[in-house]
Amino acid sequence: MIIMKKSLPRRTFLKGVGATLGLPLLDGMVPAFASEPAGSPARRLAFVYIPNGAIMEKFTPATEGAGYAMTPILEPLAPFRDQLLVLSGLSSVQALGLAGETGGEHPRACATYLTGVHVVTQNIRTGNNEVRAGISVDQIAARELEKHTEIGSLEIGIEDSELTCDGSCAYSNTISWRDATTPLPMQNQPRAIFERMFGPSDSTSPQERTARIRRNRSILDFVNGEVNRLMGNLGAGDRAKVDQYLDAVRDVERRIQKAEQQTGRNLPTMSRPAGIPETFRDHIKLMFDLMTLAFQTDLTRVGSLQAGHEMSNAAYPEIGISDPHHPFTHHQGDPVKIAKSIEINIYHMTMFAYFLEKLRSTPDGSGSLLDHSMIVYGSGLGDGNLHIPKSLPILLAGGGWGRIQGGRHIRYEKDTPLSNLYLALLDRLGLNVEKFGDSTGKLPSLSLA
Numbered sequence: 380m381i382i383m384k385k386s387l388p389r390r391t392f393l394k395g396v397g398a399t400l401g402l403p404l405l406d407g408m409v410p411a412f413a414s415e416p417a418g419s420p421a422r423r424l425a426f427v428y429i430p431n432g433a434i435m436e437k438f439t440p441a442t443e444g445a446g447y448a449m450t451p452i453l454e455p456l457a458p459f460r461d462q463l464l465v466l467s468g469l470s471s472v473q474a475l476g477l478a479g480e481t482g483g484e485h486p487r488a489c490a491t492y493l494t495g496v497h498v499v500t501q502n503i504r505t506g507n508n509e510v511r512a513g514i515s516v517d518q519i520a521a522r523e524l525e526k527h528t529e530i531g532s533l534e535i536g537i538e539d540s541e542l543t544c545d546g547s548c549a550y551s552n553t554i555s556w557r558d559a560t561t562p563l564p565m566q567n568q569p570r571a572i573f574e575r576m577f578g579p580s581d582s583t584s585p586q587e588r589t590a591r592i593r594r595n596r597s598i599l600d601f602v603n604g605e606v607n608r609l610m611g612n613l614g615a616g617d618r619a620k621v622d623q624y625l626d627a628v629r630d631v632e633r634r635i636q637k638a639e640q641q642t643g644r645n646l647p648t649m650s651r652p653a654g655i656p657e658t659f660r661d662h663i664k665l666m667f668d669l670m671t672l673a674f675q676t677d678l679t680r681v682g683s684l685q686a687g688h689e690m691s692n693a694a695y696p697e698i699g700i701s702d703p704h705h706p707f708t709h710h711q712g713d714p715v716k717i718a719k720s721i722e723i724n725i726y727h728m729t730m731f732a733y734f735l736e737k738l739r740s741t742p743d744g745s746g747s748l749l750d751h752s753m754i755v756y757g758s759g760l761g762d763g764n765l766h767i768p769k770s771l772p773i774l775l776a777g778g779g780w781g782r783i784q785g786g787r788h789i790r791y792e793k794d795t796p797l798s799n800l801y802l803a804l805l806d807r808l809g810l811n812v813e814k815f816g817d818s819t820g821k822l823p824s825l826s827l828a
Contacts (some may be wrong), residue, residue: 384682399508403624403675403743405617419742420751420780421527422808424494424520425670427734427756428554430687431485431708431761433772434720439467440788447788452724455732456774461786462749464775464825468791469800471759472517473497473817474603474768484766485689486550487694488759493515493517493554493683495798495816498821500550510549514557515682516801516815523810524680533673535572535666536565537659538688551688565685568655569662573671575632576678598717624675627741631668658697660730667734675741686727689759698726720763731756734775750778753804769794770800774827782807784827795822 424431433452440447444602447465456463476484483500490498491516501634517532532555540552566572577827606625608618610618643672656662663686670682676707710716738749754771760766769791777783798818805812806821 390564397676403620403677403741405613405620420746420782421677421680422524423674423682423748423752424517424524424804425682425752425754426517426676426684426718426806427731427754427758428489428492428683428685429758429772430489430685430689430691431705432758432760433724434717435761435770435772437721438724438772439770440465443788443790444786451721452728452772453727455729456776458733459732459749459776459785462735462739462776462778462783463785464783465788466773466775466791466800466822467770467788468793468795469771469773469797469822470761470769470794471495471771471797472769473674474759474792483550484768485760486548488766488768489551489554489689490556492757492759492797493801495796495801495818496558496559498550510562511559512550512556512562512818515554515683516798517555517681518557519805519810519812519815520808521679521681523808528677528679530575530673530679531577532683533670533815534563534565534570535670535684536567537663537666537684537686538691539567539617540564540694551690554685555683565683567662569631569665569669576673576676577628578668614638623742624672627675629666631665631672635785641658659693659695660697663730664733667730667737670746671734671741674738674752675743686730695723695726698722710764713753721818726811738777746778749776751780752777752780753783753807755800755804766808769798773800775796775800779807779825783825789824791822 380766391741394593437450438452440450440453442448453465459462471488471491473496474484474487475497476487477497480500486500487498490512494513495516496513498512499509505727514613521532534553534555540548550563553562555565557563576580587708606621608730610621613621642728654683656665663684666684670684673682674801687704690705692705694701694703699720700719702719702722707716707719707723710720735749735754738752738754739747743751754776755773757771757777759771760768761770761772773785776785780786796819799822800817802812803823803825807825
C-alpha cells in the first residue's frame with residue numbers, strides 16, 4: 380500500500396554540486412500525479428529518420444494483415460513484431476517539385492517529412508531562395524507535453540551540419556521546425572546532449588571538459604549522498620529501478636568520456652568533431668541511449684533523430700562498405716549498387732532494433748518505455764533512385780499506451796498523405812488538431828478497437 384502523503388513527487392531530482400539528476404517513474408510516485416490521471420503512463424513520441432529512401436522491394440511485405448512475412452530489411456525487427464506496424468501507401472506529395480523549381484529533391488523530401496508542407500529550394504523564374512517550411516509534428520506535440528517536463532524536445536543528429544547539400548542546407552540539416560521560419564539544429568555531439576540533460580559545462584573547450592572530467596569523475600559522485608538517502612526510503616522494486624537507471628547513466632557517461640579521449644588522435648581520413656565515436660554504430664547507439672535516458676527520467680517526452688542528411692555520403696566500413704551511401708541509391712538497376720543499398724538499409728534497421736530493445740528493457744510504471752511510446756521510423760523518399768517521395772518506407776513501433784495494435788502490415792490507398800498518420804498520433808496524445816500539413820483526415824486502423 381502506498382500512503383498518499385508520503386508519495387514522491389513525479390519530478391524528483393537528485394542534486395549535487397553542479398549536477399541535477401532526474402529519476403525514472405517509481406511506484407512511490409504514482410499517487411503524486413497532479414496534472415495527469417493517477418497511475419497513467421507518460422506518453423512519448425519519437426521520430427527516427429533515414430536518408431536517401433530504401434529499396435522498397437526488400438522493405439515492403441508482400442501480403443497484408445497479421446500474417447505477413449518479414450522482408451530482408453525488416454528482419455532485424457522480428458523480435459518486436461507484436462509492437463510494430465508496417466504502413467504502406469503513405470506519401471509526401473508536397474515534396475514534389477513545382478513548375479519553375481530546379482533541383483532540391485533531397486532537401487524538399489527532408490523538410491516536408493515532419494511538416495507536410497511544400498518548401499521552395501530555388502525558383503529559376505523568381506530567384507526565390509527564402510527558407511520557409513512549417514511547424515513540424517514533433518514540435519506540435521512538444522508544445523503540449525513540455526508542460527510536464529523540463530525539456531520540450533530533443534533533436535539529435537548523427538552527421539555534422541557542415542556538409543554539402545543540394546539546395547538550401549537549412550532543409551537538409553534538420554527534420555524539426557519550431558515554426559515556419561525556425562529550423563531546429565540537430566545536435567550530433569553526445570556530450571552536449573548529456574550536459575543539456577544533466578547539467579551545463581562552464582566552457583565548450585576540450586581542455587576545460589577534460590579537466591572537468593578528471594575533477595568530477597562522474598555526475599553520480601556529486602549526488603551519491605542523495606542517492607543513499609533516497610534508497611533508504613524506497614521499496615525493493617523502486618530500489619532496483621533506481622539502480623538500473625543509475626547504471627545506465629554511468630554507462631553513457633563512460634562511453635562519452637571514452638569518445639572524448641579520442642580527441643587527440645590523428646585521423647587523416649576523417650573529419651569529426653571531438654567527442655564523437657569513430658563508427659556510426661557506436662555513435663548512433665550512444666545517441667539512442669541518451670534518448671532512452673531522457674524518456675526514462677521524464678526529462679522530455681518528444682525526440683527526433685536524423686540518422687543522416689539527405690544526399691548523405693556516409694560510408695560504413697564497419698560492415699564492409701567504404702564507398703559513400705548516396706551514389707548507391709542512384710543505382711539505375713545496377714545489381715551491385717542495389718545490393719549495397721540493401722545492406723545499408725538493413726544496417727540502419729539493426730540500429731533501430733537496438734533502440735527498440737533499449738526501450739523494451741527499460742521498466743516504466745506497469746510496463747516498459749516501449750509500451751508507452753509511439754516511434755515513427757522512415758524516410759522522406761520512397762524511390763531514392765528517381766527521387767520519388769511516394770510509397771514511403773514508414774514504420775510505427777511501440778504500444779502507444781494501449782492505443783496502438785501492432786503485428787500488422789497495413790496497406791493504404793495510393794498517395795495517402797503521411798500527414799494523416801501524424802494527425803492520428805496527435806489524437807492519441809490527446810491533442811485536438813483538426814488539420815496538419817496536407818492531411819485529409821486521421822489515418823485509420825492503427826488500433827483494432
